[in-house]
Amino acid sequence: MQPTFVLVHGAFANSFSFAPLQAELGLLGHRSVAVDLPGHGFAATYPRAYQAPQDPEGLATAPGAIKGVTLADNVAHLIGILERAKRNGPVILVSHSRGGMTATVAANQRPDLIDRIVYVSAWCPVDLDVSSYYAEPEMATVDAAGLASAMVGNPAELGVLRVNFRTADPGVLAAFKAAFLADGTDDEFLAFLNTFQPDETLDAGTPDDRARPDSWGQIPRTYVRLAEDTSIPPAMQDRMIREGDALTPDNPYDVRTLAGSHLKWLVDPAQAARVLGEVAALLPAGS
Template identity: 90%
Template sequence: MQPTFVLVHGAFANSFSFAPLQAELGLLGHRSVAVDLPGHGFAATYPAAYQAPQDLEGLATAPGAIKGVTLADNVAHLIGILERAKRNGPVVLLSHSRGGLTATVTANQRPDLIDRLVYVSAWAPVDLDVGAYYAEPEMATVDAAGLAAAMVGNPVELGLLRVNFRTADPGALAFYKEAFLADGTDDEFRVFLNTFQPDENLDTGTPDDRAQADTWGRIPKTYVRLADDTSIPLAMQDRMIREGDALNPDNPYDVRTLPGSHLKWLVDPAAAARVLAELAALLPTEA
């Protein structure tokens, strides 16, 4: 029985970014569902101040619908989708980047709904909270100052994270390109940037939301490394793998590697789709 691939986006992203991958999966004979987490996709807020000509002062204070959305909200939403998908057969849950947090907690709570976990350069915290990983040596190459400068407004006052992806500032655009799609063309980069939404929620979880050996740990898992990622460097991806393997040495990650940056696998998704098709073939026939 063919599985359903359930695809979970990262920060400031949404289901739209998975469209090319879904096309490739469909052409290989696989069904897929791209998730919009709460406050994302058509539920996102695009303040009038975000439109051209931009009102940067207004953008810094405009309310956003994602305020108050929690990791628990994301998990509850994803569980509802997985319950529906599971009625049709096996489920492969794929997450990218920050989406790994939601996938991990969901796997902690409902391992019965997931036949394989796939992390693509995603956070799968075991030893630390995500914020603490940013202070670790594996993240030393990440431009922390650039990340801070990209923010608009005060996150505490807004109750959310906000970034002006529609800026025309050459320095900011250069930073975004290096962080997300350094190996893409300028046109590809600008197209992808325009799929991003300005707001993201603040909640990245607690120690209780880290991977748990008795639930998350028993699900077959694949980690797809992105070899040229500068947002979650390869060293940190490898640390996620090591920590997961140490937590469950009898059920280690199946590790794959794709060339490219944080977003290149979504711009040119054929290779990723082939990897996913290979993983579908590994599912037990009775699942």
């Protein structure tokens, strides 16, 4: 039976990010559904102050609908989608970047709904919680100042992480491009940047949200490395793989590598779609 790819986006992103990939998957004969986590996509908040001409003071104080949304809310939403997808056959859960946190907890809670889990340069915490990984040596090359320089307002007061992706500051834009799509054209970069939403949840998970060997660890899994990623560097991606393999050595990752940056596989998705097709072929016959 044909599997369904369930695609989970990363921070400040939404289901729109996956449109080119879904087109490629569809042309290869694969079924997919792209998820909007709570407060994302058409449920996102774009304050009037975010529009040109921007109002910096208003942007720093305007409320956002994503305030109060937790990782648990994301997981519950995703499980609901997985339940519906599973009625139609096997499910391959694919997550990118911060979406890996949601996918991991969903797999902890409902491994019965997932036939294979795929991480594409995504967080799968095993030894530490995600926030703690940022202080580890593998993340030393990440330019955190670039994103921080575009942050707006006080997250503790706003109740959200808010970033001004519509800034005209050339230095900030250059930092964004280096972090997300250094191997893309300027036009590709700006087009993708305009799909981002300004608000993201504050909840980055706890030690209780790490992968569990008796549930998550029993699901066949694939890790797709992005070889030129500067947001989650290959060294950290490799650490995620090593930790997962050490947790369940009898069920190691199937590891694939794609050339490109954090977002290039979404901008130019033909190779990624072929890799996912190869992953689908790993499902047992009759699944």
